Amino acid sequence: MTNLKHTLRANRGFILFLLSFALFRTAVADWNPIPSASMRPTLLEGDVVLVNRLAYDLKLPLTDVVLLPLGEPQRGDVVTLSSPAGGTRLIKRIVGLPGDRIAMRGDVLVINGQPLAHRDALTRGEAVAPGWVVDAVRATEDLGGRAHAVQLLPSLRARRDFAEITVPAGQYFLLGDNRDNSEDSRFIGTVPREKLIGRAHHVLVSADWLGEDGWRMAPRLERWLTAIR
Template sequence: MQFIGRLWRQNKGFMLFIGLMLIFRSAVADWNYVPSSSMNPTLLAGDRVLIDKRAYSLRVPFTRLELARWDSPHRGDVITFDSPADDLNLIKRVVAVAGDEVSMWDNQLIINGRPVSRHLAQQERWLPTEAGWIKAQIWREELTEQSISVATLLEHNRFKSFAPVRVPEGHVMVLGDSRDNSRDSRFLGFIDVGRVTGRAVRVAMSHDLGRAYLPRMDRWWLPLHL
């Protein structure tokens, strides 16, 4: 005990700083490392994304216990959440909210009976993935008032359709922007909003995993254009 007391007296300023920083990162804002290519082309593996932890609610630090809630995720939001499968923190895009009926046919989302408008923006683009560079089509999708970019992997286009489902109260449906390379609501089911840990705001910094982690300076402090 004497050792602990001496350690505290000698380092209490530093220890208080570390504790407050951890509380801030848990309840106010944090950055998340993107380990995979499931959100190509919006996010690349090696991005570090700034997360607003207060976007929807205020929580007790280090828990999912809510003190107050003032909003819920909207269509188009890029969110982080604890996976219902294994509690890993994932990052995906909300494509449907409570009450929406949603389906997909030949890569086109259909929400409440209306196909989501989209157009082909780029016939071919090579995107970095865990399996190396893969050829993709880039589509611009009018999911919200601002269009978003989504990728279809030409040689791996396996998950292009699903039957209509209705999003239950208190849940959202999420998909990766790389529609053929994402473990999302098609596999995990609907996401309880209580599992949502924040909303992605921008790419804070980025490093190229395939080039000895060299910085991608063109992606530092990059808005997501949600």
């Protein structure tokens, strides 16, 4: 016990630094790696994004308990969240606000009765698995003045249609930008505000770790410190 006390006393500065660092990451700002293709082409596997945990709420660290509301989630925000269907951390885009009527028809998002047309569409090859390349349609979608890229994979089975729903009070409808390859509100339901962790605003660093052999590590310097649209 004496040795433990001596060790703690001798390293108290470092221990306080670690505790402060952990508190900073759980309450103020965080960085998250992107492990899947659900936000392509906006975010790529191997991106590490910066997340502002104070964008919407001040929370009790390590919990979903809101201590103080700080800002309102906006349509078009890219957010990290704890999935209400199991607690998995996800990253998606807010497309529906409380009270909005949301539907989808043939991969076209409909908000309050207005379909959001896809413009500037182009087709390119997209690797969905090692050795498996499919046609991908990339286009621009405008969420009330906030334009962003979306990707459609016409040859894959996906949920491209759903009947209109009204987003409940205090909840949000989220979609991945890779519309035909994303586990989002079409499957997990609307997301309560307290499940929103924070707003992702920049790609901090990025590395391409996917290749023909399933592994490669090459920095994507052109993506470092870029704003997320």
